[in-house]
Amino acid sequence: MERPFAITLxxxxxxxxxxxxxxxxxxxxxxxxxxxxxxxxAGENVQRWLYEAEDGHYERAWRxxxxxxxxxxxxxxxxxxxxxxxxxxxxxxxxxxxxxxxRFLGDEAIRQGWTVPVTAAPTGKRVLVVGAGPSGLxxxxxxxxxxHEVTVRDAGRRPGGMMRYGIPAYRLGRxxxxxxxxxxxxxxxxxxxxTPVTDAAAALADFDAVFLAIGAQLSRRTDIPAGxxxxxxxxxxxxxxxxxxxxxxxxxxVVVYGGGNTAMDVARTARRLxxxxxxxxxxxxxxxxxxxxxxxxxxxxxxxxxxxLTTITAAGNGTVTVEKMRLDETGFPQPTGxxxxxxADSMVLAIGQDVDRxxxxxxxxxxxxSGVVQVGADMMTGVPGVFAGGDMVPSExxxxxxxxxGKRAARYIDAWxxxxxxxxxxxxxxxxxxxxxxxxxxxxxxxxxxxxxAARRTSTFDEVVGGLDEDxxxxxxxxxxxxxxxxxxxxxxxVCPDNAVIKLGPGRRYAIDLEYCKGCGICVxxxxxGAIDLxxxxx
Amino acid sequence: xxxxxVKFYQTGSFAVGNRLLPADLRAVQSDPTRTNSLTSGHRACxxxxxALAARYVLDAAMRxxxxxxxxxNATGCLEVFSTPYPETSWRVPWLHSLFxxxxxxxxxxAAALKAQSRTDIRVLGQGGDGGxxxxxxxxxxxxxxxxxxxxxxxYDNQGYMNTGVQRSGATPPAxxxxxxxxxxxxxxxxxxxxKSAPLIAMAHEIPYVATxxxxxxxxxxxxxxxxxxxxxARYLHVLVPCPLGWGSTAGQTVAIxxxxxxxxxxxxxxxEDGVLTASTPIRRHVPVEEYLRLQARFRHLFEPERRxxxxxxxxxxxxxxxxxxxxxxxxx
Ligand SMILES: Cc1cc2nc3c(=O)[nH]c(=O)nc-3n(C[C@H](O)[C@H](O)[C@H](O)COP(=O)(O)OP(=O)(O)OC[C@H]3O[C@@H](n4cnc5c(N)ncnc54)[C@H](O)[C@@H]3O)c2cc1C
Ligand SMILES: Cc1ncc(C[n+]2csc(CCOP(=O)(O)OP(=O)(O)O)c2C)c(N)n1
Ligand code: SF4
Ligand code: SF4
Ligand SMILES: [Mg+2]
Numbered sequence: 001m002e003r004p005f006a007i008t009l010x011x012x013x014x015x016x017x018x019x020x021x022x023x024x025x026x027x028x029x030x031x032x033x034x035x036x037x038x039x040x041x042a043g044e045n046v047q048r049w050l051y052e053a054e055d056g057h058y059e060r061a062w063r064x065x066x067x068x069x070x071x072x073x074x075x076x077x078x079x080x081x082x083x084x085x086x087x088x089x090x091x092x093x094x095x096x097x098x099x100x101x102x103r104f105l106g107d108e109a110i111r112q113g114w115t116v117p118v119t120a121a122p123t124g125k126r127v128l129v130v131g132a133g134p135s136g137l138x139x140x141x142x143x144x145x146x147x148h149e150v151t152v153r154d155a156g157r158r159p160g161g162m163m164r165y166g167i168p169a170y171r172l173g174r175x176x177x178x179x180x181x182x183x184x185x186x187x188x189x190x191x192x193x194x195t196p197v198t199d200a201a202a203a204l205a206d207f208d209a210v211f212l213a214i215g216a217q218l219s220r221r222t223d224i225p226a227g228x229x230x231x232x233x234x235x236x237x238x239x240x241x242x243x244x245x246x247x248x249x250x251x252x253x254v255v256v257y258g259g260g261n262t263a264m265d266v267a268r269t270a271r272r273l274x275x276x277x278x279x280x281x282x283x284x285x286x287x288x289x290x291x292x293x294x295x296x297x298x299x300x301x302x303x304x305x306x307x308x309l310t311t312i313t314a315a316g317n318g319t320v321t322v323e324k325m326r327l328d329e330t331g332f333p334q335p336t337g338x339x340x341x342x343x344a345d346s347m348v349l350a351i352g353q354d355v356d357r358x359x360x361x362x363x364x365x366x367x368x369x370s371g372v373v374q375v376g377a378d379m380m381t382g383v384p385g386v387f388a389g390g391d392m393v394p395s396e397x398x399x400x401x402x403x404x405x406g407k408r409a410a411r412y413i414d415a416w417x418x419x420x421x422x423x424x425x426x427x428x429x430x431x432x433x434x435x436x437x438x439x440x441x442x443x444x445x446x447x448x449x450x451x452x453x454a455a456r457r458t459s460t461f462d463e464v465v466g467g468l469d470e471d472x473x474x475x476x477x478x479x480x481x482x483x484x485x486x487x488x489x490x491x492x493x494x495v496c497p498d499n500a501v502i503k504l505g506p507g508r509r510y511a512i513d514l515e516y517c518k519g520c521g522i523c524v525x526x527x528x529x530g531a532i533d534l535x536x537x538x539x
Numbered sequence: 540x541x542x543x544x545v546k547f548y549q550t551g552s553f554a555v556g557n558r559l560l561p562a563d564l565r566a567v568q569s570d571p572t573r574t575n576s577l578t579s580g581h582r583a584c585x586x587x588x589x590a591l592a593a594r595y596v597l598d599a600a601m602r603x604x605x606x607x608x609x610x611x612n613a614t615g616c617l618e619v620f621s622t623p624y625p626e627t628s629w630r631v632p633w634l635h636s637l638f639x640x641x642x643x644x645x646x647x648x649a650a651a652l653k654a655q656s657r658t659d660i661r662v663l664g665q666g667g668d669g670g671x672x673x674x675x676x677x678x679x680x681x682x683x684x685x686x687x688x689x690x691x692x693x694y695d696n697q698g699y700m701n702t703g704v705q706r707s708g709a710t711p712p713a714x715x716x717x718x719x720x721x722x723x724x725x726x727x728x729x730x731x732x733x734k735s736a737p738l739i740a741m742a743h744e745i746p747y748v749a750t751x752x753x754x755x756x757x758x759x760x761x762x763x764x765x766x767x768x769x770x771x772a773r774y775l776h777v778l779v780p781c782p783l784g785w786g787s788t789a790g791q792t793v794a795i796x797x798x799x800x801x802x803x804x805x806x807x808x809x810x811e812d813g814v815l816t817a818s819t820p821i822r823r824h825v826p827v828e829e830y831l832r833l834q835a836r837f838r839h840l841f842e843p844e845r846r847x848x849x850x851x852x853x854x855x856x857x858x859x860x861x862x863x864x865x866x867x868x869x870x871x
Contacts, residue, residue: 019582441550494569526793
């Protein structure tokens with residue numbers, strides 16, 4: 001070969017030297033389970049849809065979300081977001097406002113009219129869903145997507161269950177509720193209103209499978225001595241009346257008995273119906289209240305007064321008698337013998353709901369325990385082909401849990417109808433906070449959702465909590481740390497002293513060039529998301 | 540002046556890339572077509588900070604010079620691990636002569652190019668701290684005072700690593716090297732000796748002097764770019780942890796460099812014409828102990844018992860840097 005002047009040697013490249021042979025450990029990309037995903041009762045892949053939202057691909061984000069949950073706009077309003085409680089960013093500054101972004105995506109979908117097409121081949125199988133609450137509707141949605149024919153029967157006039165007849169409009173606007181339910185019905189789901197199903201066994205004759213999701217709709221009573229003229233109502237009745245535009249007469253002074261979310265909603269509703277004085281009486285302390293802290297705060301902002309550690313002992317004409325309680329050593333409330341009279345034009349009981357089990361009376365194989373219908377991990381009752389979910393089975397009794405049950409039931413019903421077992425996807429190891437390299441994340445305080453003025457809140461049923469505008473939603477999505485999942489920051493590609501990380505291009509992530517990787521592990525340490533593991537080489 | 544910091548895009552400009560940023564706001568290192576000036580197959584130890592820094596610097600210089608660059612290398616790890624006969628890892632024009640004369644050779648290359656009117660071709664000299672701060676220092680000072688058109692880069696791993704970790708004028712006090720053993724009442728390298736090459740470079744009032752580390756890529760790339768935009772003698776001093784000489788875990792190389800900056804023991808700053816113009820503020824301040832603990836060369840400060848007296852002296856040095864270079868004065 002002709003060489004340039006003064007060049008006597010052939011130039012060889014060090015690429016001939018395969019330093020990968022030095023390696024005793026190798027970096028491996030892993031997709032771990034972020035705590036948000038792990039905590040979501042509907043099994044959403046939160047990290048993944050945030051990832052899509054982060055670069056403004058809202059529709060892709062929404063579709064990713066819709067794989068697991070057909071109600072993003074509803075979730076963004078009523079879900080108690082355990083994802084945020086679990087969020088790793090909470091250990092850094094404040095949790096990502098997952099729920100607010102979810103609401104933005106849901107609202108955006110409604111604005112844009114996005115729909116989910118049914119592309120699966122029709123199976124010819126017919127499934128009856130009993131109850132058009134969140135659980136039944138979610139099951140119907142997933143079953144439709146799987147190609148089955150779905151009929152939803154509900155006792156009520158309109159679909160939605162407690163989302164319509166329980167949760168007040170000031171927390172969940174009815175236009176939003178209608179839009180997300182209509183989208184499911186428009187997928188070819190047959191909805192039969194005012195068609196109570198009283199005998200699940202009989203229904204099984206006409207359908208290939210049945211999903212029961214009738215909720216817990218019976219208001220619990222308690223025996224408080226009451227005078228003839230005492231006006232005592234139950235919370236669900238009050239809320240249903242308001243939802244049906246036939247608000248009951250509560251008077252100016254309303255006493256609500258109970259400490260759950262229903263109690264808060266009734267008290268806040270009473271204020272909106274004109275009660276000047278709405279008092280919540282609860283026998284335990286604020287800390288022990290089953291209601292969410294934000295609900296208590298919002299109620300207080302609206303002028304609802306709280307009587308903790310108090311029970312109602314009698315209801316009379318225009319008053320209720322309450323007794324102060326005190327906590328004993330075990331933290332249990334004990335009567336003190338100190339009584340007080342509270343003025344009350346009406347008293348509303350919000351002390352829990354029970355399941356109407358008569359629907360399964362004809363099914364000998366169904367086991368009822370602690371007042372709820374028992375199901376297996378596959379959501380099937382003791383009777384083959386009869387599944388159940390939501391508030392009527394052991395549950396957290398939230399909309400999101402109900403939706404999660406609906407999804408899970410649909411997956412198993414689908415498998416059952418096809419005569420094959422359902423394999424739920426393997427759970428990857430959890431993405432621990434300790435594995436994140438938080439140095440690489442920008443400092444970014446959480447955003448706050450706009451709220452309606454407290455003064456205006458007591459005069460209207462308008463939504464109290466507003467949504468984020470696009471800029472803010474985008475900012476919030478970008479606060480996500482992408483725990484345990486590569487988000488293509490190029491750090492591994494950059495920090496390898498041996499050029500042994502191959503960049504595969506947008507959306508394709510990276511690969512390790514094992515010919516040259518010495519296994520130093522810098523990429524593992526410097527990956528912000530902790531998405532690379534160092535694993536020993538096989539000897 | 541500091542590099543443009545992107546306000547908020549998830550990882551902002553802390554990470555190498557960031558898919559949310561337009562390509563021109565990402566690091567040179569995120570570019571799939573980067574030069575890879577020092578390519579795979581080199582024989583540097585696992586996790587070598589010097590190998591990493593050399594690619595960072597040269598890829599940025601290659602971009603800044605549009606590929607018209609000649610490199611002159613002093614003897615040392617960087618030279619030895621990259622060019623064992625008959626192989627080379629360099630994908631840039633590269634010259635090696637001796638341990639102590641890299642600045643002089645670089646000056647010569649610049650002079651030759653000038654004589655040929657090839658001023659479009661830029662010259663970059665590079666070497667370890669031994670080659671720069673000690674044996675090559677006369678040549679370097681000459682290069683500075685003559686104002687030769689060379690960017691000289693020192694990869695400071697605080698010792699003569701290639702020959703078995705001997706002390707250099709850049710070795711920090713208390714560090715154990717093969718020539719400063721951890722024995723006696725004042726174990727390791729002595730206090731009160733050694734020198735700061737960047738400050739001496741500043742005293743030459745050359746157009747540009749800067750320090751950097753491999754822990755802040757955007758800052759390092761910005762400084763190379765800035766230096767390449769200027770002419771005359773320029774000096775860049777880059778801290779590069781050495782897993783072998785420092786006794787640290789290979790995977791911690793970048794993390795240790797970061798702790799060096801966040802403790803204040805290695806101040807990151809910039810100076811033009813002898814005047815300090817900017818310093819990179821500490822973002823997450825840590826005591827020096829967090830930095831020292833990860834390195835076996837300081838193990839005698841923690842075992843068999845904790846040498847609070849010595850650690851305090853090192854902490855005092857860090858605190859002094861913080862004050863002198865305004866490292867904790869808010870946004871920089
Ligand atoms: C006031 C109130 C506020 C709440 N707020 C929240 C909140 O903010 N966030 C949250 O996550 N959860 C909240 N919950 C809980 C949540 O609403 C329920 O957990 C959830 O709705 C349960 O869903 P489901 O589908 O199991 O049952 P449901 O929503 O109760 O729906 C059951 C449906 O079945 C129908 N049905 C009943 N019997 C029959 C029958 N025999 N034949 C045909 N149809 C029948 C009913 O008409 C109803 O439509 C609240 C509950 C209440 C009461
Ligand atoms: C004149 C001369 N003396 C000694 C040596 C041996 N030698 C080669 S490299 C080296 C040390 C290099 O140290 P440094 O410049 O800090 O680079 P490092 O290897 O630490 O990167 C020594 C002493 C030599 N090559 N020439
Ligand atoms: S930071 Fe993102 S991925 Fe991590 S838990 Fe929070 S929302 Fe999930
Ligand atoms: S001895 Fe240090 S500087 Fe030399 S190749 Fe090894 S790690 Fe790099
Ligand atoms: Mg050295």
